[in-house]
Amino acid sequence: MPNWCENWVTFTGSKEHIGKLKSRVVNPVKVMQEGWLATLSFDQPPWEYGEEFKSDIPPGFSVMARTLQGIDKKSIDYNWMVDNLGTKWDFDIGNLDPLSDTSIGGYFTTAWSPPEGWFLRVCDQYRVTGELSYGEGGNDFAGILEITPTSEIRYYSGYHEWAQLTDESLECYLEKITSEEDEYPEYIKAMNEASLEWPKDWASYKEKFIESTTQK
Numbered sequence: 248m249p250n251w252c253e254n255w256v257t258f259t260g261s262k263e264h265i266g267k268l269k270s271r272v273v274n275p276v277k278v279m280q281e282g283w284l285a286t287l288s289f290d291q292p293p294w295e296y297g298e299e300f301k302s303d304i305p306p307g308f309s310v311m312a313r314t315l316q317g318i319d320k321k322s323i324d325y326n327w328m329v330d331n332l333g334t335k336w337d338f339d340i341g342n343l344d345p346l347s348d349t350s351i352g353g354y355f356t357t358a359w360s361p362p363e364g365w366f367l368r369v370c371d372q373y374r375v376t377g378e379l380s381y382g383e384g385g386n387d388f389a390g391i392l393e394i395t396p397t398s399e400i401r402y403y404s405g406y407h408e409w410a411q412l413t414d415e416s417l418e419c420y421l422e423k424i425t426s427e428e429d430e431y432p433e434y435i436k437a438m439n440e441a442s443l444e445w446p447k448d449w450a451s452y453k454e455k456f457i458e459s460t461t462q463k
Contacts, residue, residue, distance in 0.1 A: 249358035250385035252334070255413075256366065257352035260375030265349055268373045271314050272343045275302035283328050284337060285312040286320045308339045310355070311365050316372060332364040333357075359383070363392055370394045382409045391453065397463055404456040407438075408445050412452060417442060 258268060271289075280286040287309070291300040304313075311332060312320070328335050334357040343353040361381035370377050376396060382389035389409030391402040407424075414420040421442060425435045446452040 249335075250383055251356040252359060252361050252381055252383040253410075253413075254355050254357060254361055255352065255380045256340075256355075256377065257346070257350060258369065258373070258375045258377040259350045260373065262348045264374050265351055268314065268369065268375065269343065269345070269351055272310060272340065273306040275300060275306075276304050276309075276313065278303040280321065282320060283323045283325065283335075284315070284318075284320045284332075285309055287312055307341045307343060307353075309337045310340050310343075311337045311362065314369055314372075315365070330364075332368075333362040334360055334365075338362065359386075361390075361392075366392060367394070367399075380409075380413075382406050382413070384410065390456070390458070399461045399463060401458045401460075402453050402456045403458045404452070407441070408452065408456070411442070411445055412449060417445070417447075 258265065260268075274289055275291070276287040276289055278285050279288050285304075287304070325335055336358050338355050338357050340353040340355045343351050346352050360383070361379060363379065366377065366379040369375070376394050378394070379392045381391075384406045387406045389404050389406045391400075393400040393402075407420075411417050411420040414423070421438060425438055428434050446455055
């Protein structure tokens with residue numbers, strides 16, 4: 248049973264490019280071949296007898312299979328998924344919400360690790376920029392992968408430093424992680440002391456935890 252990595256993704260680009268990406272996620276699809284990464288058809292055949300075209304996969308499901316083009320999905324296996332896409336299974340985004348005419352975003356979970364390879368491929372294929380923010384508490388890691396028009400920037404931290412910024416407030420997060428630890432006052436004390444050094448916003452997080460910048 249995998250640990251589930253939390254992910255938030257945002258893509259930004261021209262109205263045309265964002266529109267193409269969004270249509271790939273929400274358009275009806277038929278499954279042509281099962282596999283680690285399903286081969287899908289977006290074409291609606293000219294039904295001879297007027298049958299309704301019904302999608303095998305609901306909008307937002309099997310997102311990697313929907314958005315990746317130009318690869319031989321028949322030869323993909325577990326190792327290829329991990330090495331090239333960053334996670335061993337496909338994932339679902341139930342709501343890839345339009346943030347504006349030129350930006351879309353959503354939340355999803357993946358097995359063990361973030362789908363960094365998928366994210367990089369989408370940015371390249373659809374000519375968009377974006378940010379993939381992720382955290383996995385079981386193995387205590389988190390970070391952000393940011394693609395700008397000129398660079399690839401990575402940030403890396405422990406889980407708590409990242410997760411508390413995704414919560415309603417620092418106080419809510421501390422209450423959440425200490426509420427069942429009354430028998431361990433030393434843990435509660437340690438968390439409260441550690442929180443004094445945690446970044447107060449995402450700008451501070453990025454400043455503190457920048458790992459590398461690669462020029463494109």
